[in-house]
Amino acid sequence: MRTLTIGQNDAGQRLDKFLTKALPRLPKSLLYKSIRIKKIKVNRKRATPEQILSAGDELQLFLPDDLFDRTGDADTASELSRIRGDLPILYEDDNLILLDKRPGIAVHEDERGSADTLLTALRAYLFRRGEYDPDKEQSFAPSLCNRIDRNTGGIVIAAKNAATLRDMNERIRRRVMGKYYLAAVHGVPKEREATLRGYLVKDEKRKEVTIFRENPPKNAKEIATRYRVLATSPDGKL
Incomplete structure (x- = not known):
């Protein structure tokens, strides 16, 4: 039997959601069965999958030891300790960081599996400062709240x-x-300021996005972009 104590970063989650993060090797079928037959308890009492956890709660887990093995986790203290480099910080306090992401930098690991990302740099930075230790966290890691495409620069909230x-x-x-x-765009819009509306369909498998101006398919998402022309130049220099 293993006991897990819920910390501040674990609180406020459903029991099943927490265990999915804390024990990624645990199959969902076994997760729900174990809750049902009382092999997973909260404070030594029968639990339910949707039960909300509070800081200080104790989970009693009667599960195979191999499900607790974290070998191969992307974030480990040894992995983060090897990462060096400056983090482009615009603002920082006890709760969040605003980062200046440059074009060409990926925010998350992509299909190529590159670890050279803004998220990895963030976690390594907080690890060096003693604000994050992946070996002590059960279900949380510092995360990015918004995403920006690789070839776009801008502010990312962490x-x-x-x-x-x-x-x-x-x-x-x-x-x-x-x-x-x-x-910066080619040509000058007819209107100096306007709102463009349309519909977006994203194909996750093909990594493609299609925009429709009208007659969208049922799975389309309505989108709107507001623009304002700040300046124009005949030679492209602003």
Whole structure:
């Protein structure tokens, strides 16, 4: 039997969601069966998959030892200790960091499996400062709240703890915060300021995005882009 104690960064999650992160080797079928037959308990009592965990809760897990093996995890203290380099910080406090992502840098690991990403650099930076230790965390790692394409530069928000990550994600979901881009384009729009509307369909398998102006398919997502012309130049120099 193993015991896991819920920390601040683990609190506020459903039991099944927490265990999926904390024990990635645990098959979902075994997860739900173990909860049902009381091989997974919370504070020595029967639990439910949707039960919300609180800091200080103790989980009793009657599961095979190999499910607790974290060998091969992407983030380990030894891996992060090898990563060097400056992090382009615009602002930092106890809860979040604003990063200046340059064009050409990936924010997350892509299909090529490159570890040279903004997220890895962030975690290595916090590890060096003693603010993050992957060997002591069970279900959380410092995370990026928004994404920017590899070839685009801009501000990326990073959360140092789970509470801040949830708060920022909720603000983004409610569109309390907006995205603003500076772009150089060929030609001059007829209107100096306007809102363009359309529909977007993303093909995850082919990594393609298709935009429709009208007659969109059922799975399309409505999108809107507002623009304002700041300056024009006949020779392309601004």
